[in-house]
Amino acid sequence: MPSLTEIIYILSNQGKLKLDIEAITRMLNYRQKGREDTEAGGVLLGRFIKDSKDIIVDHVSVPMIGDKRTRYSFIRSKKMHQKIIDKEWSKSNGTCNYLGEWHTHPEDYPTPSRVDITNWKNRLKDDIFSSRYLYFVIVGLSETRVWEGDKRTSEIKKLKNIY
Numbered sequence: 722m723p724s725l726t727e728i729i730y731i732l733s734n735q736g737k738l739k740l741d742i743e744a745i746t747r748m749l750n751y752r753q754k755g756r757e758d759t760e761a762g763g764v765l766l767g768r769f770i771k772d773s774k775d776i777i778v779d780h781v782s783v784p785m786i787g788d789k790r791t792r793y794s795f796i797r798s799k800k801m802h803q804k805i806i807d808k809e810w811s812k813s814n815g816t817c818n819y820l821g822e823w824h825t826h827p828e829d830y831p832t833p834s835r836v837d838i839t840n841w842k843n844r845l846k847d848d849i850f851s852s853r854y855l856y857f858v859i860v861g862l863s864e865t866r867v868w869e870g871d872k873r874t875s876e877i878k879k880l881k882n883i884y
């Protein structure tokens with residue numbers, strides 16, 4: 722059972738990606754513990770830390786009307802989650818950025834499905850974001866894992882966590 726504390730991952734540029742306690746708590750609330758629980762998901766929002774390579778995920782959006790949720794799939798409503806992105810961006814005077822997305826899997830140690838990989842590559846291709854990378858979180862039953870997607874190479878790499 723994962724404890725409720727921040728989790729830190731090592732980026733490919735040796736910076737750190739921190740999932741803040743508020744963000745991790747919100748995501749873990751949607752773990753698919755029940756046999757009929759459907760997948761959940763949303764977008765990751767956070768900050769690039771000045772004079773460092775570090776990134777903090779402060780906020781996540783959670784399932785909303787318009788999402789399509791089944792036991793083994795999650796398709797988020799683009800429009801509804803975009804509203805959250807826009808709201809946080811203006812509330813923070815442009816410091817709170819869209820960093821990627823998250824969803825749950827009904828397995829202990831999650832691995833991306835082929836649909837996930839295709840979807841992530843489309844996000845890298847189509848989405849507007851300020852850095853070279855997007856991050857993709859899958860919340861499993863025992864572990865929360867993060868993958869880094871590179872816009873330039875469209876490579877997707879699993880990140881190692883340190884705490």
Ligand SMILES: [Zn+2]
Pocket residue numbers: 824825826833834837
């Ligand atoms: Zn998935």
